[in-house]
Amino acid sequence: MKVAVIGAGTMGSGIAQAFAQADFVDHVYLCDIKQEFADGGKSKIQKGLERLVSKEKMTQEACDAILAKIETGLNAIATDPDLVVEAALERMDLKKETFKDLQENIVKNENCIYASNTSSLSITEIGAGLKHPVVGMHFFNPAPVMKLIEVIAGLNTPKDVVEKVVKISSDMGKTPVEVKEGAGFVVNRILIPLVNEGVQIYADGLASIEGIDNAMKLGANHPMGPLALGDLIGWDICLAVMEVLYNEFGDPKYRPAPFMRKMVRAGLLGQKTGKGFYDYSQKPAVPNMDI
Numbered sequence: 001m002k003v004a005v006i007g008a009g010t011m012g013s014g015i016a017q018a019f020a021q022a023d024f025v026d027h028v029y030l031c032d033i034k035q036e037f038a039d040g041g042k043s044k045i046q047k048g049l050e051r052l053v054s055k056e057k058m059t060q061e062a063c064d065a066i067l068a069k070i071e072t073g074l075n076a077i078a079t080d081p082d083l084v085v086e087a088a089l090e091r092m093d094l095k096k097e098t099f100k101d102l103q104e105n106i107v108k109n110e111n112c113i114y115a116s117n118t119s120s121l122s123i124t125e126i127g128a129g130l131k132h133p134v135v136g137m138h139f140f141n142p143a144p145v146m147k148l149i150e151v152i153a154g155l156n157t158p159k160d161v162v163e164k165v166v167k168i169s170s171d172m173g174k175t176p177v178e179v180k181e182g183a184g185f186v187v188n189r190i191l192i193p194l195v196n197e198g199v200q201i202y203a204d205g206l207a208s209i210e211g212i213d214n215a216m217k218l219g220a221n222h223p224m225g226p227l228a229l230g231d232l233i234g235w236d237i238c239l240a241v242m243e244v245l246y247n248e249f250g251d252p253k254y255r256p257a258p259f260m261r262k263m264v265r266a267g268l269l270g271q272k273t274g275k276g277f278y279d280y281s282q283k284p285a286v287p288n289m290d291i
Contacts, residue, residue, distance in 0.1 A: 004029040004078035004107075005085050006098060008041025010234070010272060011117060012087035014143030017045045019085075020069040021144060022172045028070045029078040038072035045070065048144075075102065080109050083168065085137055087117040090240040095126050103131045113164055119237060120184045120192075120244040123154035133157050135165050138185060141233065149174045150185050183248035184241060192241045195233070196257050198226030202277075203259035209277050209287040227277040231270030235263045263291070 001024055005016040008030050016030040032038040046067055052058040071077065075098070078084065084102060088094050099114060115137035116126055127134030136152025149169040153162045162178065169176035179185045184192065198212050207215065213225020230238050242256035263269070263276065268291065270276030278285040 001025050001083065002027045002029070002081045003083045003085065004031060004075075004081035005087055006031050006075060006078070006102070007087035007089070007117075008032040008038045008072070009087070010044075011139065011141060011143060013041035013044045014141060015085055015087055015117060015139050016041065016070055017048070017066065018139070018144045018172060018174075020045075020066045024171055025069065029081060030070050030072045031075045031078055033074070035073060038074070042067070042070050042072050076106055078102070078106060081107065081112055082109065083113045083115065085115045085117055090119060090121065090237060092121055092125060095121065096128075096130075099126065099130055099134060113161060115165060120188050120241045122183075123152050123181050124156060125154075127154050127156055133161055135161050136179070136181075136185070137165055137169070138187075140187070147173075147175045148187070149176045150179050150187065151176045152179045152181055152185055154181050183245050188241050189245065191229075192238055193245070193254060195226045195230045195238055196242050196260065199230065199257040199260045199263075202227065203257060230260075231276035231278055231280075233270070234272055235260055235269045235276060239264050 003019045003025055005012050005028065013030065016028050019025045020028045030038050030041050032041065049058060049063040049066060053060050053063050084107065086095060086098055088098055095116060095118065114132050114134045116123065116134055117137060117139055118126065119138060123134055123136045133156055134154065135157045136150065138150035138152065140146040140148055151162060151165050151169060166176045166178065177186065183189065201207060201212055202209060209227050213228050216222045216225045239256055239260050242254060245254035246256065267273055268276050271280055274280050275288050277288055277291065279288045
């Protein structure tokens with residue numbers, strides 16, 4: 001099986017690695033709008049695998065075999081995949097344009113399945129007007145490790161396409177959960193408002209960064225506090241999901257915390273930028289005292 005992953009950022013590179021580690025996948029195209037972005041995604045995969053080798057959790061041979069499956073390039077190299085997983089920026093116009101270009105100009109396999117890793121956008125709208133239907137295949141960060149895949153059917157997604165993606169997910173060793181389309185799907189509709197409330201509590205001055213995170217870890221048995229989790233997800237992603245929920249439902253309970261907007265405007269996106277609510281230049285990370 002050949003898989004094309006469109007977008008080589010944190011999620012795209014992780015998804016590419018997850019497929020490359022699957023025995024039934026022969027080849028993975030890791031694509032982006034610039035060659036350097038695609039190469040950077042593969043480099044990130046390589047560094048992660050090499051850490052596993054150094055810790056004797058993976059052999060060098062297994063590492064080399066995974067990397068050998070991954071070919072980087074622009075979208076134009078993905079001419080013959082059996083499955084496309086789009087992991088581009090969380091923008092409806094970009095996703096629609098990407099699928100249109102792939103279906104009309106690049107992919108020659110008429111039996112190709114088209115999936116989007118969107119975390120909250122409408123699968124029905126993404127697939128509207130396209131030659132081939134789109135299904136949601138929502139991975140979670142870090143994609144090679146996290147077991148869940150939300151499989152989302154839009155109104156125009158055939159049942160057999162959903163069933164094929166469920167089987168692919170299971171064959172990867174993941175646990176697929178079928179979800180009917182709705183803003184935020186299951187996980188993010190529950191999780192991101194919780195993270196948003198953590199930001200608002202901090203902005204209200206009720207507790208410190210560590211206090212909020214420790215309260216949820218020790219009081220609710222969460223593995224991570226909401227502010228550390230938002231740093232892991234990326235505050236730009238959290239904001240995008242909150243905006244989708246707010247626009248879709250029109251309910252003030254989904255209003256993004258103004259301080260979250262401020263974090264995004266400041267470029268304090270979390271781990272991917274080195275600083276968010278925590279400063280990741282320190283080992284271990286410490287609360288960012290500048291916010």
